[in-house]
Amino acid sequence: MVKTIIVGAGAISYCHAEALTKLGIKIIGIYDINRESATKLATLYSTFVIDDFELAVKEADIVHICTPPSFRIQYAKIAMEAGCHVVMEKPMAITLKDAEILNALMKKNNRKLMIDFNHRFRYGFQRLLDIVKSGVIGDVINVYVNRMGMLGENAGTKKDTWRRNLTTVCGMSIESLSHDIDMIIQLAGPIASVKADIRGTYEDIPQFDNNVNVCFNLKNGAMGLINASWSSYLKSSSRGIIGTEGSVVLDGDDLFDFSRLRLRTKDMAHEEIYMLNDIYNFATCPSYYNANKYFIECILNDLNPSTSGEYALSTLKVSHAILESAKSQQTIQL
Numbered sequence: 001m002v003k004t005i006i007v008g009a010g011a012i013s014y015c016h017a018e019a020l021t022k023l024g025i026k027i028i029g030i031y032d033i034n035r036e037s038a039t040k041l042a043t044l045y046s047t048f049v050i051d052d053f054e055l056a057v058k059e060a061d062i063v064h065i066c067t068p069p070s071f072r073i074q075y076a077k078i079a080m081e082a083g084c085h086v087v088m089e090k091p092m093a094i095t096l097k098d099a100e101i102l103n104a105l106m107k108k109n110n111r112k113l114m115i116d117f118n119h120r121f122r123y124g125f126q127r128l129l130d131i132v133k134s135g136v137i138g139d140v141i142n143v144y145v146n147r148m149g150m151l152g153e154n155a156g157t158k159k160d161t162w163r164r165n166l167t168t169v170c171g172m173s174i175e176s177l178s179h180d181i182d183m184i185i186q187l188a189g190p191i192a193s194v195k196a197d198i199r200g201t202y203e204d205i206p207q208f209d210n211n212v213n214v215c216f217n218l219k220n221g222a223m224g225l226i227n228a229s230w231s232s233y234l235k236s237s238s239r240g241i242i243g244t245e246g247s248v249v250l251d252g253d254d255l256f257d258f259s260r261l262r263l264r265t266k267d268m269a270h271e272e273i274y275m276l277n278d279i280y281n282f283a284t285c286p287s288y289y290n291a292n293k294y295f296i297e298c299i300l301n302d303l304n305p306s307t308s309g310e311y312a313l314s315t316l317k318v319s320h321a322i323l324e325s326a327k328s329q330q331t332i333q334l
């Protein structure tokens, strides 16, 4: 039986714990700097709170790192040196230097590292990707993401944890846009350059960028746009591709809802509409199950995960280019 330890018992750890349990992977313990958080998760999944991570890791095959992104290296190092493969939440790190250290650790210890870009494992996104890959909409001319919400209902009031703590702060360009950057690369290929504008609504936390517009060019000549807000009081999501032979849009009423897919090619008299009802709900979303199942397959078949550390570093470079462009008001080549 495959055994894992979860480090960081916050919101996202519950999605992994549920998925791992369904997959028959044994969670041998939970570690968190906050013992109360570890106890809550451990109790729910009938496992133990870990006091000595270095000791406990010797019994594990995998470690799931669900901490805030600035606290990954210390756990990844101990885990990989003890022979464990590692799953970590996105973004893999805040700085490029940390991401490079993580990749060096992975190579040195010859372990597998998967970053959980879980939206790519959802049914709605897979439908969109299948349509684009099938060629029915031709070559991609324009790929776009327009999404609003998340912190909107708490905008300006929520005193939250690491996201707005000055020592651990990580804004939307690095944290949340990592998903959009991943999905755009899947749909249309690598990004060549970015030109961005950012408006943060927290004057005292400029690193917490919560409104981002990015125009980009892809290496294949297509163009694109990301328009995202964490401070919007209204929620919405729309991701689409305009191709030479047709267009397709995946949309919904919350920032990551993939409720409806619309398709029209040049040969169709009318658009086709598919109701997918792929709502992003932490408790029920199967993407964490799919992602963890995929990682186990990678381990068993000795495959490099498609969302490896090297790949995640390439997406983090796009996030940093967005921040640099917004600051310098220049187009940044990647």
Ligand SMILES: NC(=O)c1ccc[n+]([C@@H]2O[C@H](COP(=O)([O-])OP(=O)(O)OC[C@H]3O[C@@H](n4cnc5c(N)ncnc54)[C@H](O)[C@@H]3O)[C@@H](O)[C@H]2O)c1
Pocket: 007, 008, 009, 010, 011, 012, 013, 031, 032, 033, 034, 037, 066, 067, 068, 069, 071, 089, 090, 091, 116, 117, 118, 161, 162, 175
């Ligand atoms: N895939 C997704 O869609 C998705 C959604 C939400 C969050 N995330 C990612 O998951 C990660 C965690 O986010 P969250 O929302 O669960 O945060 P959270 O604040 O709810 O949980 C973080 C947990 O880590 C613990 N922690 C903090 N510092 C630690 C340390 N040094 N050592 C051990 N434990 C520590 C905290 O006590 C807390 O229990 C982030 O990287 C975030 O971007 C991904």
